[in-house]
Amino acid sequence: MILIKNVRLVDARGERGPADVLIGEGRILSLEGGEAERVIDGTGLFLAPGFLDLHAHLREPGEEVKEELATGLLAAVRGGYTDVVSMPNTKPPVDAPEAVRALKEKAEALGLARLHPAAALTLGQEGKHLAPAGLLKAAGAALLTDDGRTNEDAGVLALGLLQAAPLGLPVAVHAEDATLRRGGVMNDGALADLLGLPGNPPEAEAARIARDLEVLRYALRRGQARPHLHIQHLSTRRGLELVREAKRAGLPVTAEATPHHLTLTEEALKGFDPLFKVAPPLRTKEDQEALLEGLLDGTLDAIATDHAPHTPAEKEMDLLRAPFGIPSLEVAFPLLYTELHLKRGFPLPRLVALFTDGPRRVLGLKPLHLEAGAEASLVLLSPKEKPVDPKAFASKARFSPWAGWVLGGWPVLTLVAGRVAHEALE
Amino acid sequence: MRHLLDFQGWTRAQVESLLDTAKVMREVLERPVKKVPALQGFTVATVFFEPSTRTRISFELAARRMSADVVSFTAATSSLQKGESYKDTLLTLEAMGIDAYVIRADAAGVPHQATRWVKGAVINGGDGRRAHPTQALLDAYTLLEALGTLEGKKVAIVGDILHSRVARSNAELLSLLGAEVWCAGPPSLLPEALPGARLTPSLEEALREADAVMVLRLQKERMETGLVHLDDYIARYQVTERRLGLAKPQAPLLHPGPMNRDVELEGALADSERSLVNRQVQNGVAVRMAVLYHLLVGREGA
Ligand SMILES: [Zn+2]
Numbered sequence: 001m002i003l004i005k006n007v008r009l010v011d012a013r014g015e016r017g018p019a020d021v022l023i024g025e026g027r028i029l030s031l032e033g034g035e036a037e038r039v040i041d042g043t044g045l046f047l048a049p050g051f052l053d054l055h056a057h058l059r060e061p062g063e064e065v066k067e068e069l070a071t072g073l074l075a076a077v078r079g080g081y082t083d084v085v086s087m088p089n090t091k092p093p094v095d096a097p098e099a100v101r102a103l104k105e106k107a108e109a110l111g112l113a114r115l116h117p118a119a120a121l122t123l124g125q126e127g128k129h130l131a132p133a134g135l136l137k138a139a140g141a142a143l144l145t146d147d148g149r150t151n152e153d154a155g156v157l158a159l160g161l162l163q164a165a166p167l168g169l170p171v172a173v174h175a176e177d178a179t180l181r182r183g184g185v186m187n188d189g190a191l192a193d194l195l196g197l198p199g200n201p202p203e204a205e206a207a208r209i210a211r212d213l214e215v216l217r218y219a220l221r222r223g224q225a226r227p228h229l230h231i232q233h234l235s236t237r238r239g240l241e242l243v244r245e246a247k248r249a250g251l252p253v254t255a256e257a258t259p260h261h262l263t264l265t266e267e268a269l270k271g272f273d274p275l276f277k278v279a280p281p282l283r284t285k286e287d288q289e290a291l292l293e294g295l296l297d298g299t300l301d302a303i304a305t306d307h308a309p310h311t312p313a314e315k316e317m318d319l320l321r322a323p324f325g326i327p328s329l330e331v332a333f334p335l336l337y338t339e340l341h342l343k344r345g346f347p348l349p350r351l352v353a354l355f356t357d358g359p360r361r362v363l364g365l366k367p368l369h370l371e372a373g374a375e376a377s378l379v380l381l382s383p384k385e386k387p388v389d390p391k392a393f394a395s396k397a398r399f400s401p402w403a404g405w406v407l408g409g410w411p412v413l414t415l416v417a418g419r420v421a422h423e424a425l426e
Numbered sequence: 427m428r429h430l431l432d433f434q435g436w437t438r439a440q441v442e443s444l445l446d447t448a449k450v451m452r453e454v455l456e457r458p459v460k461k462v463p464a465l466q467g468f469t470v471a472t473v474f475f476e477p478s479t480r481t482r483i484s485f486e487l488a489a490r491r492m493s494a495d496v497v498s499f500t501a502a503t504s505s506l507q508k509g510e511s512y513k514d515t516l517l518t519l520e521a522m523g524i525d526a527y528v529i530r531a532d533a534a535g536v537p538h539q540a541t542r543w544v545k546g547a548v549i550n551g552g553d554g555r556r557a558h559p560t561q562a563l564l565d566a567y568t569l570l571e572a573l574g575t576l577e578g579k580k581v582a583i584v585g586d587i588l589h590s591r592v593a594r595s596n597a598e599l600l601s602l603l604g605a606e607v608w609c610a611g612p613p614s615l616l617p618e619a620l621p622g623a624r625l626t627p628s629l630e631e632a633l634r635e636a637d638a639v640m641v642l643r644l645q646k647e648r649m650e651t652g653l654v655h656l657d658d659y660i661a662r663y664q665v666t667e668r669r670l671g672l673a674k675p676q677a678p679l680l681h682p683g684p685m686n687r688d689v690e691l692e693g694a695l696a697d698s699e700r701s702l703v704n705r706q707v708q709n710g711v712a713v714r715m716a717v718l719y720h721l722l723v724g725r726e727g728a
Contacts, residue, residue: 190617272536
């Protein structure tokens, strides 16, 4: 049993405490203290429910040189995540039940964060033939997506939604019209023109979201069960507006935004550093402000990392050849705690909700609040500030666009169903 | 200035001092012994990740005329794909004690990236669509020879503006020197904005009353990717004798080369009195000598 004494509590319901949190048998036994073998002084610290990441690229199988479950899931618990959804764009893609099962078993043996594998929507992620959704679900798949590839064929997406609906599986989409995006490597506009880099227009995102919402309407009308469309890494003001309108109209749609779109803009590309090359690209300040509004008004359900590790050599290529992606599992919460909550007054309970209840709801999981009887998947956070040091990352991708940024809100203890999975208490 | 990457952050005075040096170098090149000891003991590397014999020879000649040692490295982009990185290549050269790197690449920003890895001066020898500053300097020098000043002069740049590092660098530099720069091309080959330039899809608008006309090379690739149709381009954007009549009489004609005769430019015009193409090539060596000199020797005050 563990007793965390005198700790402030924060969850989606609000901030309260201090309380003495007694943990045992994988649950919160009491908020009023009790006897325990281990007592942790929680003075000055925050306790929150464990985070769930809807969008991490853990690269296993096939690209273990970039990341593997052991490093990715360790990075996750260090970042306060108790649950992680892995993207299926591995080599080969996760499109068969055996592959889902293999990932789950391996992750369980590691005893770090719990893995919820996403499976491919289509075989080989080729966008042509549907993968076996029922078998994938039975094997433990948490959602279906061809993330990394854009679903060009609207008919296939419609069938995918119809097929997934009675299984209760969300279908997540990387919303970018590839024909409008062409070879874009950064946000399209005057800055891309100045830098001489091919642009990826914001309209490529909005156009695809508009189409996908119509496809969702179709699946909603034709299907017996209610489908669920989840829009990944939203990056534009216009895309956000479309989701907001759709939600108001009662469509079953959810959406996520990433730490990098919330804290960086296209201006970062001025130094021609491929560290900032990501898909969808970093956009303008205006887009970022729109995303912040979306976090507050509920248009955005979750903050998801899109943790995308690569080797340093790949990121030392030029902007045309370097791969897209930023690793962020270890810094996501401190980054937003500092940049949104401390600097901009973003309410802490709402921020925590975007890491906990929001993503849980997308997966159809019950909310997790700090109360007696709740599962003890928890993260203890310290407001003490320290600089981001990529060399100390557990992730194999030891580089970061936020290197040197001084952040608070670092996870110092992560419990996965009562088990200590990460500890950095002083 | 420690490096020459593009003209962001440059002042008019800095550019003018560089062009003054080029004038001196031009005189050196007209002597019977075309060599000065200015860069004795310095080593210049030409690092070409994208092949370009003309530009490389021009830089190497410029370095040798000032008695620098020259090494050259040329890599096929295919070897980059195989994982041999720019950084590894540059660090290897760095270990050999290079003082200046002339870097050419097919991707924007590679010379900028290089400044993070090497201590020597970096000269952008052309990077993707971004910049080709020594080309712009030699164009400016050539125009100054022909026009005396660029203040208030209208310069028309015609062709594929979107993909052109020459257009970008000229827009930055010529406007810095007081010129009014117009860029004309088909809508599919025009950017949304270019600092220092006015953009127009109308060739006529750009040519009207122009003091000088710069014609850009049209890449075959643009036709293959459907951005433009060759016949349509020729019909609407080829610089012809008749259309050149819109410009001021005797307005000089420039082209960064190599030229597609009878595509972007009517063949006969290329050989006419108005064409400064050969003068551009000659001035290229002098301008590059001035750049090397400024970055390696004349750092103070520059
Ligand atoms: Zn994606």
